[in-house]
Every structure is written in structure tokens, then in C-alpha cells.
Amino acid sequence: MRKIYKISGLILLVVIISVIAIVVIKSKKNKSGSGEDLGRIVMNLENLxxxxIGDMKGYDMSECESLSGKVETDKTITGLYYEVLDKGGRVLKHEDIDVSKEWVIDSVPLSVPGSYVKVCATLSGGGVITHEEWFHNDSFSRLEGLDIxxxxxxxDGIETYLELVAGTDPNNADTDGDGLNDYIELIEIGTDPLKVDSNGDGKPDGDDDADEDGLTNIEEARLGTYTWGLFTDEDLLTDYEEVKIYGTDPLNRDTDGDGKDDDWEVDNGYNPLVADxxxxxxxxxxxxxxxxSVKVKADPGKLSSLKVSAVEFRPEIPGYMGDGYELVMNGSFDSAEVTYYFDSANLVMNGFAPKVYRLDVEEDELYPIDTVWDHENAYVTAxxxxxxxxxxxxxxxxxxSGY
Known part of the structure; x- marks a missing residue:
């Protein structure tokens, strides 16, 4: 089962619209049945x-775990506790607080997209004073300890309590029957899991293409590819190209397992379905x-370390024509064909005979390499x-020269 770590779509029941709090503390006066003023409970809300959001007006507690306040009463406090309630009033958690006129709840559990938190104090003589507020929350780490x-x-990848919040059927993976399960609609592409045609274009949501990659939402759901992104396996071939054009696996960036990504093989003329x-x-x-220009043939695992860089040679070397180069690679290669381009002004030189030499660093000697030159062009190969x-x-x- 896929766990939910982000919220979108209808669960933007959760999106936070922040407005600086005007009220620093919030409290409610409580009276007995005879009209006696029993006092009040104060919540410190200055940092929230x-x-x-719709009918859920309250405070954003997504980034704050603790809640504190005061009990202002002339009565003796005989008990103190708090409750976490869902929007329907069901108690999700009940826990005692240390009896004190200054109270603290170190870690307040909250559901998503939020919960009511009610603080209650029982007083001598049987009176009770309470105060509650709605707190928005978009963090799934706050669920522990709640009766959900x-x-x-x-x-379908969505916990039952979230389905109840969203209004979807917790016993039907595809509540609206459009071919997309509720997780895809709620979490991935933000369509309405209660409507077959969310955008009113005359087509079921499954026949739309949310990421515009050429594959319909329902095709991507069946393939297991992203409905919200072009490159599921991140190999730079779009999911459409992999499925419809090249026949590669859109969930595996190296379909044939030969060490090179599918897009590299396509770009360089290889078959991404045949291991090389x-x-x-x-x-x-x-x-x-x-x-x-150096063309190297080697095991794919070694090619990633290939590097060619210019090396300065002393101009006083007899026959000097310009810089040399160093080819570096971890391990050996099958072949390395060098095409060496030089100044065409050399072509008119009498007796001109360009040749490539390899430097033996330990012996400090230059050894000739078989070189091919057609006597008309300003390059050689070796x-x-x-x-x-x-x-x-x-x-x-x-x-x-005897050098």
C-alpha cells in the first residue's frame, strides 16, 4: 500500500491560507446554570x-507541536484535560493535563486537514469551563495517538479516515467509476474522485491526459507510470516515447540492462532493447x-570515466605542431581511434610528414604510432x-633530429 506523504486535489481541504493573527489570546467566558461566572480558559495563539478555509476557520498548527494557556478562575481546579475532535465532533483523543492554572500540552496530535482541540477544567462545586479552537494541519506525522x-x-493507497474526510468510499478503490483509483485522483492529479468528468470536457477523467505526455490517465495508471510527469524512470525518454515509439520499459531507465540509459542508446544509434x-x-x-577527436570503444561501465585534455608540449621540440593530449580512463578499452586536426598551412611544407607519437612518461621517450594521412587534408588518424x-x-x- 502506498503511504500518503503529500496532499493535493480535494484534500486541499488542507492548503493553508495564512493571515497574521489579530487575536493574541483567545478565551471564552463560562457560566454556571445559575448564571455565575466560573472563569475562562485562555489559549496562547500569538505565534500561530x-x-x-471555507467553514473551517482556525489556526495553522502545521509547524507547531505544543499548545499552552491559562485557566482564569477563582474556583479550585479539580481536573484538567484536553480532547481532540474531528469536524463532526467525534473524540479522537482524550488526555489529562497536569492540574495548574498555567497549562501546557507538549505535543498535540492532529488529523489532516485539521482537528478541534478542546481544553476542559473541572472546578470545585461541579462546574466545568471549556474552550475549543479549530487547528489546521497538513503534516501526517501528527496522527499518532489519535483514534482514527x-x-x-x-x-487504493488512502487510509480509511482520509477517505471519510474526502467523502470517497473507503470500500471502493474507484469511487466514481471513471477508471482511476481514488489515490490517483486525490493525490497525484487533483481530479474529483466523486465525479466521472471533473473538468466537464465530456470525457471521463481516465481518458484525459493530466501531464500531457500523450498517454491517457488510465493508460498511465495501468502501466504504473506517473500521471503527473513525463519521465517516470528519469531517462529523458518520455513515457509516451518509451511505450509507443521505442517499446522500452518506462519504469526502467536501462531496459536491456547493458549499463547505458535508454535515451543515450537512442541518441547514439544503439538498440535500447538489445544488450551491448x-x-x-x-x-x-x-x-x-x-x-x-577520440572515438573510444569500451565496456559501458568504463566509458563514464573517459576524459581527454590538452597537454602543453615545448615548442622547441623538433617538428612541433601544437599541443598534445592525454586520454584518461579507468581500465582498458577495446580501441581508441584518434583523429588529429592541424593547421592546414603545414600542407605546403616540403617533405611534410605528420605522425602521432605516444609519450612513455617513465622513460620520457616518444614512440611513433601507425598514422594514416591522405596528403591532402589537414588531419591524420591513429x-x-x-x-x-x-x-x-x-x-x-x-x-x-636525434631528440
Whole structure:
């Protein structure tokens, strides 16, 4: 059963409209049957906002747990207690308070969207003085200790007491019979669970599309996808695209379980329904005088660590053509094809022969890598067999320099 942690729709019986309280304390004079003034009970309300929601006028106690006040009487107080009541007057909790003219209730339990709290003092001679106020509450953490029915007989995700507050049938998951259960209507999309056609557009609420993703509310209810959001599994394919276009699972961002999200596979030309052992991704970087594009094929779990960054090489190196680059990745890869772009002005140089070299950091040596160049374009390609620092040089100058 889904627990309720937010309130919307009809239960905005709960929404708070805050107005600064004009009354600092609230009290009520009490008289005996003979007209004798017995005194009054005062509630300290100066820190609570006054709320006016329909016929439920009272104070917002959502952020305040304790309640205090005074008993102003010339009589002897023989007993003191408080009661929490629902809007129909049913007692949800009865508890004694330490007898004192200055009373405190440390933690006041309240139902949602609120409850009456009544403080009562019994006096010598048999008199009783009382005072009660309605307190709004939108926190479900305040329910403990109340005599309310927390069962969910119809398994719609809404406790029985809330169904009674909302007016829905606690024994029928879909009170209005529009194909959407009461939880979806009350909590998720805010339609009226007592009306088949809440917005009066001539269609049942189940045939509407609350989140405008292309799937009807009832389709999403059957699929288990969000009726209020486009991306249930957060993979950036909308629920509609997953169900109607790609056939992927809208509840699983990696339908085929190969380590790449469905949207990434679609964007990069892979089939999100077929698991792949390796993927190809391309990373580009701009350096001084050169640009590289590195296409790496590797296990998807390793590709996330792939990084290519420019590395400055000394211009005095014979055959210098610009920056080198470092390819970093956790673990090995199947292949890494480097496309190295350079200044086209080099093409007119006599004997020009561009080649990619790998730097052995421990030996401080540059080793040539097989390089392909078609002699007409200002780029070459080479293949790395490991993460490395690499650079392009004019081999016609470098290899004859003895550097």
C-alpha cells in the first residue's frame, strides 16, 4: 500500500491560507446554570497564523507541536484535560493535563486537514469551563495517538479516515467509476474522485491526459507510470516515447540492462532493447594549434570515466605542431581511434610528414604510432592501444633530429 506523504486535489481541504493573527489570546467566558461566572480558559495563539478555509476557520498548527494557556478562575481546579475532535465532533483523543492554572500540552496530535482541540477544567462545586479552537494541519506525522482508522480496506493507497474526510468510499478503490483509483485522483492529479468528468470536457477523467505526455490517465495508471510527469524512470525518454515509439520499459531507465540509459542508446544509434557488450563514444578537445577527436570503444561501465585534455608540449621540440593530449580512463578499452586536426598551412611544407607519437612518461621517450594521412587534408588518424599522452609532430624533422 502506498503511504500518503503529500496532499493535493480535494484534500486541499488542507492548503493553508495564512493571515497574521489579530487575536493574541483567545478565551471564552463560562457560566454556571445559575448564571455565575466560573472563569475562562485562555489559549496562547500569538505565534500561530489565522486561517479561513471555507467553514473551517482556525489556526495553522502545521509547524507547531505544543499548545499552552491559562485557566482564569477563582474556583479550585479539580481536573484538567484536553480532547481532540474531528469536524463532526467525534473524540479522537482524550488526555489529562497536569492540574495548574498555567497549562501546557507538549505535543498535540492532529488529523489532516485539521482537528478541534478542546481544553476542559473541572472546578470545585461541579462546574466545568471549556474552550475549543479549530487547528489546521497538513503534516501526517501528527496522527499518532489519535483514534482514527488507518486501514485501507479497498487497497487504493488512502487510509480509511482520509477517505471519510474526502467523502470517497473507503470500500471502493474507484469511487466514481471513471477508471482511476481514488489515490490517483486525490493525490497525484487533483481530479474529483466523486465525479466521472471533473473538468466537464465530456470525457471521463481516465481518458484525459493530466501531464500531457500523450498517454491517457488510465493508460498511465495501468502501466504504473506517473500521471503527473513525463519521465517516470528519469531517462529523458518520455513515457509516451518509451511505450509507443521505442517499446522500452518506462519504469526502467536501462531496459536491456547493458549499463547505458535508454535515451543515450537512442541518441547514439544503439538498440535500447538489445544488450551491448561495448559502446562507442566520441570526445573532442581543442588545444593550441591542434584539435583532436577520440572515438573510444569500451565496456559501458568504463566509458563514464573517459576524459581527454590538452597537454602543453615545448615548442622547441623538433617538428612541433601544437599541443598534445592525454586520454584518461579507468581500465582498458577495446580501441581508441584518434583523429588529429592541424593547421592546414603545414600542407605546403616540403617533405611534410605528420605522425602521432605516444609519450612513455617513465622513460620520457616518444614512440611513433601507425598514422594514416591522405596528403591532402589537414588531419591524420591513429589508433591507441592504451590510455596515454600523445602528440602530433612533423616526423620528417623530428626523426632526423636525434631528440
Amino acid at each position: 497564523d489565522y486561517c479561513d 482508522d488507518m486501514s485501507d480496506a479497498d487497497n 557488450n561495448a559502446f562507442i563514444t566520441t570526445v573532442s578537445e581543442v588545444g593550441k594549434g591542434t584539435v583532436v 589508433t591507441l592501444d592504451r590510455p596515454a599522452i600523445f602528440v602530433i609532430l612533423n616526423s620528417a624533422i623530428f626523426e632526423g
